[in-house]
Amino acid sequence: MPLPKAELHLHIEGTLEPELAFELAVRNGVELPYADTEALREAYRFEDLQSFLNLYYELMAVLRTERDFEDLANAYLARAAAQGVRHAEIFFDPQAHLARGVDMGTVVDGLWRALGVSEDAHGVSTRLILCFLRDESAESALRTLDAAKPYLDRITGIGLDSAEVGHPPAKFREVYEAAAALGLRRVAHAGEEGPPQYITEALDVLGVERVDHGLRCMEDPALVERLVRERIPLTLCPLSNVRLRTVDVLAEHPLPAMLDAGLVCTVNSDDPAYFGGYAGDNFDAVRTSLGLGEERLRELARNSFVASFLEDDEERRARYLAEVDAYTF
């Protein structure tokens, strides 16, 4: 049985495996510029963030109907459950779908058809987090939040993703303030490719409660000290960092140093179909490549539940933490 864990950094569009992409393409009459799933899997060998994003947006063309989003989420939840994920806080990118003429209701209702029954179907509790694309305008983010208003009973929080450099957090001050006023939780990608100042800005200007990635905080000792003092969780994605060349090889990943520094680190899969593994695969990889012992792995699993947005269900959080404490490796 795998170690129980929560997944807090997972883009649902990034769980689209080549097989499902082809199945949905056929169902919807969408022509993909790849001969077969093998050729598509070959295209998954991109070199950096931009080439990954190009493929990621290209493949979204196959997601058209509620049923497509339901199938996508169900496929992820089944895989995650098999790797010990007990709770998943799932990102989605509505702007990428709205731009293709797929409306907010189709996306949220479709995802919810899977998320709403996930506990019974997969034994995984869920939350949904709406992400803004940071390479789109601040006005577009505001319009997107507006479009989401009828669905806020199913949306727990907001995030910020896509190409980081040149799009500092402060650009989105207004939409984060509006989201806070609506009672939404706030996270943002910062310090993956962007500088440590982006992390500080995400905390001070956007009021984020968790930082997604945050890897580059290690370049700024005063920032590390602050993150430790304020117990700000970081959602790290080790296999993603290797595939996108944020670190050269997994053995050089700063995770052990970050844990030693007292940072509240969690391990997640980011876009698992593209980056070579789901949550449990990431745990296995850091165990093997970084030599993390059982107590470090247990700490990572505990952190994932502590950092999750389960304030509305503390009983459940306590139950999950007890599962982690009782786990025998």
Ligand SMILES: [Zn+2]
């Ligand atoms: Zn991400």
